[in-house]
Amino acid sequence: MSDRPATPTPATPTLDRVNVPADLKALSDTELKRLAHELRQEVIAAVSETGGHLGAGLGVVELTVALHAVFDTPKDRLIWDVSHQCYPHKILTGRRDRMRTLRQEKGLSGFTKRSESPYDPFGAGHSSTSISAALGFAVARDLGGAPEYGLGDAIAVIGDGSMSAGMAFEAMNNAGHLGKRLIVILNDNEMSIAPPTGALSSYLTRLYAGAPFQELKAAAKGAVSLLPHPFQEGAKRAKEMLKGMTVGGTLFEELGFSYVGPVDGHDMDQLLSVLRTVKARATGPILIHAITKKGKGYAPAESRPDKGHATAKFDVVTGEQKKAKSNAPSYTRVFAEALIQEAEQDDKIVAVTAAMPDGTGLDLFAERFPARCFDVGIAEQHGVTFSAGLAAGGMKPFCAMYSTFLQRGYDQVVHDVAIQRLPVRFAIDRAGLVGADGATHAGAFDIAFMANLPGMVVMAAADEAELKHMVATAVAHNDGPIAFRYPRGEGVGVQMSERGEVLEIGKGRIVRDGTRVALLSFGTRLEPALKAAENLAAKGISCTVADARFAKPLDHDLIRDLAANHEALITLEEGAIGGFGSHVADFLAEEGVFDRGLKFRSMTLPDTFIDHASPEAMYATAGLNTSDIEAKVLSVLGVADIASKRA
Ligand SMILES: Cc1ncc(C[n+]2csc(CCOP(=O)(O)OP(=O)(O)O)c2C)c(N)n1
Ligand SMILES: CC(=O)[C@@H](O)[C@H](O)COP(=O)(O)O
Numbered sequence: 001m002s003d004r005p006a007t008p009t010p011a012t013p014t015l016d017r018v019n020v021p022a023d024l025k026a027l028s029d030t031e032l033k034r035l036a037h038e039l040r041q042e043v044i045a046a047v048s049e050t051g052g053h054l055g056a057g058l059g060v061v062e063l064t065v066a067l068h069a070v071f072d073t074p075k076d077r078l079i080w081d082v083s084h085q086c087y088p089h090k091i092l093t094g095r096r097d098r099m100r101t102l103r104q105e106k107g108l109s110g111f112t113k114r115s116e117s118p119y120d121p122f123g124a125g126h127s128s129t130s131i132s133a134a135l136g137f138a139v140a141r142d143l144g145g146a147p148e149y150g151l152g153d154a155i156a157v158i159g160d161g162s163m164s165a166g167m168a169f170e171a172m173n174n175a176g177h178l179g180k181r182l183i184v185i186l187n188d189n190e191m192s193i194a195p196p197t198g199a200l201s202s203y204l205t206r207l208y209a210g211a212p213f214q215e216l217k218a219a220a221k222g223a224v225s226l227l228p229h230p231f232q233e234g235a236k237r238a239k240e241m242l243k244g245m246t247v248g249g250t251l252f253e254e255l256g257f258s259y260v261g262p263v264d265g266h267d268m269d270q271l272l273s274v275l276r277t278v279k280a281r282a283t284g285p286i287l288i289h290a291i292t293k294k295g296k297g298y299a300p301a302e303s304r305p306d307k308g309h310a311t312a313k314f315d316v317v318t319g320e321q322k323k324a325k326s327n328a329p330s331y332t333r334v335f336a337e338a339l340i341q342e343a344e345q346d347d348k349i350v351a352v353t354a355a356m357p358d359g360t361g362l363d364l365f366a367e368r369f370p371a372r373c374f375d376v377g378i379a380e381q382h383g384v385t386f387s388a389g390l391a392a393g394g395m396k397p398f399c400a401m402y403s404t405f406l407q408r409g410y411d412q413v414v415h416d417v418a419i420q421r422l423p424v425r426f427a428i429d430r431a432g433l434v435g436a437d438g439a440t441h442a443g444a445f446d447i448a449f450m451a452n453l454p455g456m457v458v459m460a461a462a463d464e465a466e467l468k469h470m471v472a473t474a475v476a477h478n479d480g481p482i483a484f485r486y487p488r489g490e491g492v493g494v495q496m497s498e499r500g501e502v503l504e505i506g507k508g509r510i511v512r513d514g515t516r517v518a519l520l521s522f523g524t525r526l527e528p529a530l531k532a533a534e535n536l537a538a539k540g541i542s543c544t545v546a547d548a549r550f551a552k553p554l555d556h557d558l559i560r561d562l563a564a565n566h567e568a569l570i571t572l573e574e575g576a577i578g579g580f581g582s583h584v585a586d587f588l589a590e591e592g593v594f595d596r597g598l599k600f601r602s603m604t605l606p607d608t609f610i611d612h613a614s615p616e617a618m619y620a621t622a623g624l625n626t627s628d629i630e631a632k633v634l635s636v637l638g639v640a641d642i643a644s645k646r647a
């Protein structure tokens with residue numbers, strides 16, 4: 001589109017004239033600039049009401065407008081890496097009116113989601129998948145896949161943090177070899193969630209900080225004549241600009257990509273010109289290196305890009321976040337403080353995070369022990385094997401990862417840690433349902449995938465005091481790998497001991513004595529189990545409540561005892577089917593207890609992916625609340641709930 005003059009004083013905001021990306025085709029370049037300005041304000045206003053990922057989206061406002069203005073989505077497949085930066089994209093793709101439902105039950109997802117919109121060709125939440133997916137689209141297109149893929153382009157937008165992951169390089173290696181037309185936009189804001197670490201980050205900085213690369217002369221050569229008339233002005237500008245850019249010998253070119261950049265990712269003229277030229281001329285894989293600023297255009301997010309990465313609801317004027325008052329320390333903080341306390345006594349303790357220093361609390365550990373804390377970048381696979389190496393080398397590594405991200409390092413857990421019986425300590429944060437981030441981030445599977453490994457010790461903390469004990473236990477356990485899981489958010493507010501106690505491996509504890517039903521909880525469901533037992537006592541049903549502490553090894557004596565002395569046994573866990581309850585069921589079956597008539601039930605997460613909602617709503621969907629436990633007890637006993645029937 002030519003840069004024809006915009007309507008002098010727009011009667012309506014430009015954003016109001018855009019419902020879907022096709023509407024951008026009617027706008028002049030000047031109007032697109034105005035649109036970007038309004039879009040930024042709209043993102044800020046919406047996120048101030050919902051909370052969510054703010055900084056990344058603000059950094060790609062111009063890029064989003066330019067991409068949708070130049071390309072033809074949804075025919076062209078635009079794939080956002082992680083997709084936490086997709087809010088401006090959602091606004092431009094028919095979802096503006098639902099932005100205030102973002103990350104809430106039945107509302108818009110905070111990420112791209114195929115089921116939500118045809119403009120989201122690929123869902124995400126975890127990082128570094130976009131180039132692989134885009135390459136898949138490109139190959140499907142060229143092989144005549146489904147007709148809707150037609151002749152469209154495949155465009156991946158990936159951040160500098162996400163580019164550090166092995167998977168991004170696996171994809172580039174494959175793409176460079178296949179040579180298909182594929183567009184990768186490297187959105188380089190020199191930030192991950194925390195400031196990025198690693199040699200790649202330094203390399204990218206050198207690329208635009210005047211390192212002596214060959215000047216690009218060829219990229220725009222001939223492009224003008226190839227373009228249709230209305231595009232020629234823009235292409236001429238691109239040619240002029242491209243003259244000053246660097247090219248030749250970049251890592252990307254060595255991998256078979258054409259490299260275009262660096263481009264100022266907030267300069268609409270540059271972006272439009274480059275994208276138009278690339279659209280017209282690209283033949284093989286091409287990487288456009290766009291330099292942006294995280295939080296761009298909103299001072300509170302720009303000045304603290306780490307804090308502005310994700311935010312609670314906030315006051316737009318002051319930037320102040322509206323957080324609920326906390327009643328107890330977060331599990332993350334308890335873990336970090338307990339580990340620091342242990343590390344003060346034991347200089348072999350080291351800690352590893354994969355780009356989540358704040359999220360795992362290891363920022364606190366790093367402040368205290370900078371030389372003993374390693375942020376390996378978004379590289380969970382490496383993080384796990386690096387920890388295995390540290391353990392083999394005589395250190396006591398704590399590999400702190402969110403449950404959901406540890407999934408990516410699973411082969412390394414099996415092959416490098418478990419088979420070699422190396423004493424890596426896995427601190428598994430965000431285990432269980434996580435609320436607004438939804439299914440991509442739920443820590444649903446770690447009990448199952450850790451407890452099935454021979455020699456792995458698996459613990460779950462029922463409260464923050466237990467977590468402190470489990471940190472101490474993990475320090476003391478040097479015979480093989482050990483894992484402990486704990487949830488997102490605050491503890492339950494229990495009294496904490498001054499120091500963590502070393503727990504006996506494979507031993508649980510009775511928390512409440514009863515006679516008729518045994519509730520055997522692994523981890524966070526202990527509190528609702530105790531409440532359920534209290535309520536059931538009022539109905540004349542006496543329950544024992546036990547905290548298993550260990551899913552592996554199981555406390556056989558405890559389980560035998562509970563089975564022998566109760567009419568029914570119910571296991572509870574915040575994890576998918578195949579975890580703790582399955583191990584208990586297996587054991588009981590082998591013991592022949594079912595043949596003797598024990599009534600057994602296992603309460604787990606259901607066999608579905610649970611969408612984003614408040615944690616309470618997610619527990620209700622999962623059927624793991626106090627009332628669900630009560631109902632399960634009544635049903636297993638075949639007792640009608642007179643009270644709820646009356647209601
Ligand atoms: C596999 C995986 N590990 C960790 C994360 C957590 N995470 C989400 S966004 C992010 C930073 C991404 O940085 P970058 O790609 O540069 O995007 P930016 O936020 O700077 O726009 C991280 C570490 C994740 N989503 N996926
Ligand atoms: C997009 C992403 O993966 C992270 O930003 C994640 O949302 C952080 O989750 P927490 O808020 O639980 O740290």
Ligand SMILES: [Mg+2]
Pocket residue numbers: 159160161162187188189190191192
């Ligand atoms: Mg970044």
